[in-house]
Amino acid sequence: AILAAKAEGAGREVIAVDPRNTSRRCPACGHTAKENRPTQEKFHCVSCRHKAHADTVGALNVLRAGLVRRDARPA
Ligand SMILES: [Zn+2]
Numbered sequence: 001a002i003l004a005a006k007a008e009g010a011g012r013e014v015i016a017v018d019p020r021n022t023s024r025r026c027p028a029c030g031h032t033a034k035e036n037r038p039t040q041e042k043f044h045c046v047s048c049r050h051k052a053h054a055d056t057v058g059a060l061n062v063l064r065a066g067l068v069r070r071d072a073r074p075a
Pocket residue numbers: 026027028029030031045046047048049050
């Protein structure tokens with residue numbers, strides 16, 4: 001609630017998202033597997049071979065989940 005108030009004060013929008021699988025889902029092909037995370041910091045898709053930093057993948061997936069929720073919200 002404090003984060004939401006601060007964000008709104010700064011003219012930002014806050015959307016809560018379900019964090020499940022955000023660190024395991026490939027942003028390139030959508031393949032979701034714990035094997036996509038060989039180490040804490042590496043993301044390496046076992047399906048399409050996409051490689052990235054695990055934090056980048058997590059942030060991308062959280063952003064996408066938020067945008068999907070915002071689009072689904074009744075106007
Ligand atoms: Zn992939």
